[in-house]
Amino acid sequence: xxxxxxxxxxxxxxxxxxxxxxxxxxxxxxxxxxxxxxxxxxxxxxxxxxxxxxxxxxxxxxxxxxxxxxxxxxxxxxxxxxxxxxxxxxxxxxxxxxxxxxxxxxxxxxxxxxxxxxxxxxxxxxxxxxxxxxxxxxxxxxxxxxxxxxxxxxxxxxxxxxxxxxxxxxxxxxxxxxxxxxxxxxxxxxxxxxxxxxxxxxxxxxxxxxxxxxxxxxxxxxxxxxxxxxxxxxxxxxxxxxxxxxxxxxxxxxxxxxxxxxxxxxxxxxxxxxxxxxxxxxxxxxxxxxxxxxxxxxxxxxxxxxxxxxxxxxxxxxxxxxxxxxxxxxxxxxxxxxxxxxxxxxxxxxxxxxxxxxxxxxxxxxxxxxxxxxxxxxxxxxxxxxxxxxxxxxxxxxxxxxxxxxxxxxxxxxxxxxxxxxxxxxxxxxxxxxxxxx
Amino acid sequence: xxxxxxxxxxxxxxxxxxxxxxxxxxxxxxxxxxxxxxxxxxxxxxxxxxxxxxxxxxxxxxxxxxxxxxxxxxxxxxxxxxxxxxxxxxxxxxxxxxxxxxxxxxxxxxxxxxxxxxxxxxxxxxxxxxxxxxxxxxxxxxxxxxxxxxxxxxxxxxxxxxxxxxxxxxxxxxxxxxxxxxxxxxxxxxxxxxxxxxxxxxxxxxxxxxxxx
Numbered sequence: 185x186x187x188x189x190x191x192x193x194x195x196x197x198x199x200x201x202x203x204x205x206x207x208x209x210x211x212x213x214x215x216x217x218x219x220x221x222x223x224x225x226x227x228x229x230x231x232x233x234x235x236x237x238x239x240x241x242x243x244x245x246x247x248x249x250x251x252x253x254x255x256x257x258x259x260x261x262x263x264x265x266x267x268x269x270x271x272x273x274x275x276x277x278x279x280x281x282x283x284x285x286x287x288x289x290x291x292x293x294x295x296x297x298x299x300x301x302x303x304x305x306x307x308x309x310x311x312x313x314x315x316x317x318x319x320x321x322x323x324x325x326x327x328x329x330x331x332x333x334x335x336x337x338x339x340x341x342x343x344x345x346x347x348x349x350x351x352x353x354x355x356x357x358x359x360x361x362x363x364x365x366x367x368x369x370x371x372x373x374x375x376x377x378x379x380x381x382x383x384x385x386x387x388x389x390x391x392x393x394x395x396x397x398x399x400x401x402x403x404x405x406x407x408x409x410x411x412x413x414x415x416x417x418x419x420x421x422x423x424x425x426x427x428x429x430x431x432x433x434x435x436x437x438x439x440x441x442x443x444x445x446x447x448x449x450x451x452x453x454x455x456x457x458x459x460x461x462x463x464x465x466x467x468x469x470x471x472x473x474x475x476x477x478x479x480x481x482x483x484x485x486x487x488x489x490x491x492x493x494x495x496x497x498x499x500x501x502x503x504x505x506x507x508x509x510x511x512x513x514x515x516x517x518x519x520x521x522x523x524x525x526x527x528x529x530x531x532x533x534x535x536x537x538x539x540x541x542x543x544x545x546x547x548x549x550x551x552x553x554x555x556x557x558x559x560x561x562x563x564x565x566x567x568x569x570x571x572x573x574x575x576x577x578x579x580x581x582x583x584x585x586x587x588x589x590x591x592x593x594x595x596x597x598x599x600x601x602x603x604x605x606x607x608x609x610x611x612x613x614x615x616x617x618x619x620x621x622x
Numbered sequence: 623x624x625x626x627x628x629x630x631x632x633x634x635x636x637x638x639x640x641x642x643x644x645x646x647x648x649x650x651x652x653x654x655x656x657x658x659x660x661x662x663x664x665x666x667x668x669x670x671x672x673x674x675x676x677x678x679x680x681x682x683x684x685x686x687x688x689x690x691x692x693x694x695x696x697x698x699x700x701x702x703x704x705x706x707x708x709x710x711x712x713x714x715x716x717x718x719x720x721x722x723x724x725x726x727x728x729x730x731x732x733x734x735x736x737x738x739x740x741x742x743x744x745x746x747x748x749x750x751x752x753x754x755x756x757x758x759x760x761x762x763x764x765x766x767x768x769x770x771x772x773x774x775x776x777x778x779x780x781x782x783x784x785x786x787x788x789x790x791x792x793x794x795x796x797x798x799x800x801x802x803x804x805x806x807x808x809x810x811x812x813x814x815x816x817x818x819x820x821x822x823x824x825x826x827x828x829x830x831x832x833x834x835x
Binding site: 330365377380381382460461463464465497499512517518543545546547548550551552554557561580582 | 658659661663664666693695696699727732735736738743746747750751762765
């Protein structure tokens with residue numbers, strides 16, 4: 185998948201310790217009231233984690249010690265000198281990628297866990313990045329990432345754990361969003377108007393526009409806290425995760441657990457969906473294509489999704505690509521383009537009339553394209569429309585959406601299915617190393 | 623703009639009452655078709671429908687604006703033709719030409735509803751080419767800057783009125799030392815030396831019978 189941001193799998197390094205890796209069961213307690221086989225559940229657990237900083241990094245390490253099947257780790261930042269004050273790192277890690285350092289530590293602790301790492305913004309990940317995860321955990325330091333992760337979990341039907349803290353009041357807070365339930369709550373349901381504004385805050389000046397550089401600040405909130413509260417937040421998050429996956433005690437979905445260091449009290453409360461939430465509380469159905477997506481037409485994909493190809497409300501979103509309706513060249517009128525262009529490369533197109541390069545313009549560039557504006561392109565293979573390869577295509581109407589993923593293994597035929605714990609599709613990363621997560 | 627006389631009167635309460643304007647058949651069809659593919663969260667869908675309706679109502683009463691198409695699928699997008707003088711410099715050392723009509727691509731994003739948004743993010747001038755204006759970019763497809771930041775929730779009708787004022791140069795930013803709003807320094811310098819040509823028009827946006835020349 186050239187030029188398209190995605191997780192990469194971390195391979196095992198040569199083991200430096202002596203003897204065999206420790207078995208989980210050697211230290212796993214028999215939890216009171218646990219009605220499931222804890223060892224089996226943890227062996228099959230797959231968790232995505234967004235943010236591997238002072239809180240997220242510790243969560244990831246805790247998860248690694250549980251020896252799960254797979255971990256996905258995403259963080260765009262690198263360690264700074266100040267990171268030594270709150271992160272569990274050594275000074276030699278300063279300047280290194282948070283995601284990669286944490287991922288390597290996980291792989292060393294649990295070589296049998298498939299560890300996938302992404303050194304970038306969660307907004308840049310493919311739409312189906314967490315489709316194979318059982319649960320998503322986030323500990324970001326900015327509101328746009330919170331909103332983005334929440335929206336993705338809504339679409340993919342994944343429960344979400346959010347660990348945060350407030351250093352000044354020695355407060356650690358864990359919110360468990362039961363997104364898969366009927367009254368699914370997302371992080372944005374709880375946003376105030378100021379938080380909504382910050383979650384979409386961009387800042388650039390016209391001066392920046394002149395030289396082609398846009399200075400994007402994404403509402404970042406630096407973590408100001410002592411390390412102990414960071415680790416407390418991570419520990420509480422793990423506790424909630426264990427209670428959820430092993431069904432321990434009362435259900436934790438749609439709950440807020442908050443510890444205050446001043447009073448030494450933990451308060452729990454319910455989270456309620458906001459009917460006026462600005463995020464889309466809609467779930468995608470997920471299917472696998474039987475052939476490479478680039479070889480399919482959009483009409484084929486609509487039919488595979490069970491949606492009439494000429495429905496007025498039908499729209500398509502090709503992951504990693506924008507639909508270019510028209511562009512400007514030397515011709516007096518905007519030149520029709522009607523092709524997909526990769527967002528990462530922004531390949532220039534040429535005008536057939538004046539032979540000049542066609543510049544894409546914001547007005548005629550769309551991430552999602554309505555079927556009624558596609559015309560004959562609806563029946564052309566995607567590779568003829570400029571799509572070399574893509575992770576997935578979203579086929580949607582106003583009340584239904586199907587995310588069609590590329591085949592996991594071109595040689596293996598999978599029937600379209602919704603992802604559930606019982607009928608989990610083999611992940612695409614299986615191809616890379618030939619191993620199947622246990 | 624319209625060959626026939628515009629029969630839709632301006633509401634007594636002014637532009638605040640655009641929602642009370644009864645759309646004619648053509649505009650109603652445009653709105654109905656756009657609403658069919660209106661996507662997003664319910665709050666955003668309602669806002670887009672309302673803003674789209676106001677835009678069509680504004681076109682109906684102004685006699686200066688024609689909406690060619692309206693798209694409410696993701697962002698609100700509208701292709702409009704506006705009767706407004708637009709300064710153009712087709713040849714770098716040639717004379718200034720004033721085009722009587724502008725084709726505009728207007729985009730209203732969800733972020734604009736909730737937060738202050740940069741000025742160049744709303745309007746792109748699709749025609750005429752070679753616009754010679756201090757607040758119109760050259761490199762990025764003739765984006766029109768309406769200010770460094772526009773307030774959160776700004777109504778679309780305000781965007782249209784600001785666009786008219788900017789293109790007719792009734793309001794403009796020419797100060798090279800203040801980069802906010804200046805996207806074409808060469809044009810800003812030229813207009814500073816030719817201020818006698820500003821504004822290009824003094825006509826109000828709404829063509830009422832009392833102020834017709």
